[in-house]
Amino acid sequence: MKSGNATLSGYGTTIFEAMSVLAREHAAVNLGQGFPDDRGPELLRREAAAYVVDGHNQYPPMMGTPALRQAVAAHDRRFYGLEVDWQTEVLVTSGATEALMDCFLGLLEAGDEVVLIEPAYDTYAPVIRRLGAIPRPVRLVPPAWQLPREEVEAAFSTRTKLLVLNSPMNPTGKVFTREELAFLASLLERYDALAVCDEVYEHLVFGEARHVPLMTLPGMRERTARIGSAGKTFSLTGWKVGYITAPAALLRPITKAHQFVTFTTPPNLQHAVAAGLGQGDGYFAGLGAPLARSRDRLAAGLAALGVPALPCEGTYFLVLDVGRWQREGEDDLAFCKRLVVEGGVVLIPMSAFYDASPPRNLVRACFCKLDSTIDEALRRLGAAVQRGGGDSVER
Ligand SMILES: Cc1ncc(COP(=O)(O)O)c(C=O)c1O
Numbered sequence: 001m002k003s004g005n006a007t008l009s010g011y012g013t014t015i016f017e018a019m020s021v022l023a024r025e026h027a028a029v030n031l032g033q034g035f036p037d038d039r040g041p042e043l044l045r046r047e048a049a050a051y052v053v054d055g056h057n058q059y060p061p062m063m064g065t066p067a068l069r070q071a072v073a074a075h076d077r078r079f080y081g082l083e084v085d086w087q088t089e090v091l092v093t094s095g096a097t098e099a100l101m102d103c104f105l106g107l108l109e110a111g112d113e114v115v116l117i118e119p120a121y122d123t124y125a126p127v128i129r130r131l132g133a134i135p136r137p138v139r140l141v142p143p144a145w146q147l148p149r150e151e152v153e154a155a156f157s158t159r160t161k162l163l164v165l166n167s168p169m170n171p172t173g174k175v176f177t178r179e180e181l182a183f184l185a186s187l188l189e190r191y192d193a194l195a196v197c198d199e200v201y202e203h204l205v206f207g208e209a210r211h212v213p214l215m216t217l218p219g220m221r222e223r224t225a226r227i228g229s230a231g232k233t234f235s236l237t238g239w240k241v242g243y244i245t246a247p248a249a250l251l252r253p254i255t256k257a258h259q260f261v262t263f264t265t266p267p268n269l270q271h272a273v274a275a276g277l278g279q280g281d282g283y284f285a286g287l288g289a290p291l292a293r294s295r296d297r298l299a300a301g302l303a304a305l306g307v308p309a310l311p312c313e314g315t316y317f318l319v320l321d322v323g324r325w326q327r328e329g330e331d332d333l334a335f336c337k338r339l340v341v342e343g344g345v346v347l348i349p350m351s352a353f354y355d356a357s358p359p360r361n362l363v364r365a366c367f368c369k370l371d372s373t374i375d376e377a378l379r380r381l382g383a384a385v386q387r388g389g390g391d392s393v394e395r
Contacts, residue, residue, distance in 0.1 A: 026340050029380060033366065035237045051267065063255060072245060073090055073245075092242070097242070100198065163188060165198070171317045185214065197214050200233075202228060221247065291316070350363060
């Protein structure tokens with residue numbers, strides 16, 4: 001028998017699915033995969049349901065419904081001062097995952113180099129490699145997740161086609177500063193490269209942190225594709241509605257990919273997301289505070305158990321240093337698997353976000369959960385630590 005594609009066969013099942021399967025098998029508290037306990041805004045759920053019942057169930061326009069494309073353009077103007085032509089510069093996709101795929105398919109040629117910033121979301125590198133392009137990963141430096149400017153500069157060359165930038169960033173919770181963005185912008189200009197900006201957590205930022213789209217920096221409007229996701233902005237991760245804003249010349253080849261990948265996205269979900277994006281400023285401004293409280297609740301409980309959390313300014317995720325809970329020679333993946341079985345809690349090993357030689361003492365915990373879920377996870381971790389000896393998560 002001939003076998004499947006070698007590049008993709010070389011990758012395992014995504015860690016998020018693998019750990020969620022384990023969570024179900026062991027009735028574990030799932031702080032692994034990034035989905036909220038929240039049911040999502042009632043407005044959107046009712047709009048989506050009514051639209052189906054009212055009979056709008058045939059193919060919508062390939063680029064997305066006019067209402068949603070107009071809503072995305074209005075959103076970009078309202079929050080970032082971007083002037084966007086909804087007819088030629090907005091594309092609706094089936095989730096940010098499809099948006100990323102469309103960007104890579106539409107923009108890359110075999111042999112192109114792509115600068116990635118690690119720890120990086122696990123979709124990027126496999127797809128880039130599958131297309132024959134070459135990932136050039138650069139690692140942020142924990143615990144503050146500093147951008148190593150010399151290394152970033154060294155990763156860029158005339159062969160660089162794209163930078164993939166995820167801010168606010170999964171899994172680190174880092175929100176790139178304007179200075180860091182200006183530095184990246186200068187490299188993009190110097191090497192005449194493009195940027196795919198994964199901004200799915202754009203509204204999930206805390207405290208003083210402010211999300212600045214790279215696209216708003218001088219010279220970047222023409223070389224950037226900006227990706228958003230209704231899944232994150234409306235706590236409806238199963239809906240898979242994403243949107244890309246890009247200059248028409250860049251969006252054209254991206255749209256060619258979309259027409260062959262999914263062609264379109266369910267009309268009722270587009271209709272509901274358009275209503276969601278049209279909500280008042282209060283909805284968007286109110287997203288950060290409850291998440292920041294959940295972050296603090298989890299971080300405080302873990303600190304009481306002796307496990308420090310790294311700084312986090314946005315997203316759903318905290319990175320934890322579990323070094324003191326690991327056994328001699330145990331890596332982060334083995335630790336997370338043991339924790340499910342012995343502790344009844346699912347976390348994600350950070351090695352999933354690195355191409356090679358990852359740190360082995362870091363894990364990701366998701367905090368977009370009800371207080372009761374966070375408290376139960378902390379109770380189980382506390383009990384596992386107390387049990388001591390070989391049964392314990394503590395060495
Ligand atoms: C950084 C990042 N990009 C993209 C996605 C995918 O978003 P969607 O569910 O809209 O496909 C996620 C989902 O977790 C993510 O964390």
